[in-house]
Amino acid sequence: MTMHLQPPLHLRIAAHAELISLIVMLANVFTIHLKPISSLMGPTHGCAYLFVVIATWRLRRSPAAAKVLALVPGAGGLLALRRLDRRASARTQMKGVIPS
16 A cells, blocks of 8 residues: 655646636736636636645545545645745654664
8 A cells, every 4th residue: 555645736736726816816906917817717727726625624534624625715836835845854853763
C-alpha cells in the first residue's frame, strides 16, 4: 500500500485556478471592467473555491488547520497546500528517525 505524501494534483490545480481567477477578476474590475470577463471569471473562481474546500476537507490526512485555511477565499487553497506540504515533509523527515 503506497501512501501519497504530497497533496493530490487536482487540489494543486484548483488552488492555483482559484487565485489566478481572483486576480484576473479583480484586475478586470479595477481597469477595463469587461462584462464577458466578469461573467467567465466569477463562476470559475467560485467553482475553484468550492472544489478546494471540498477536496481539502475530504483528505483523511488533512489537519484541521489546512481545512480552516481552505475556507479563506482567494489564497486559501495555496495556504492549505502549504500546510499539507509542511506536514508531508515533516512525516518524511520523521521516517528516518529511530525512536530512542
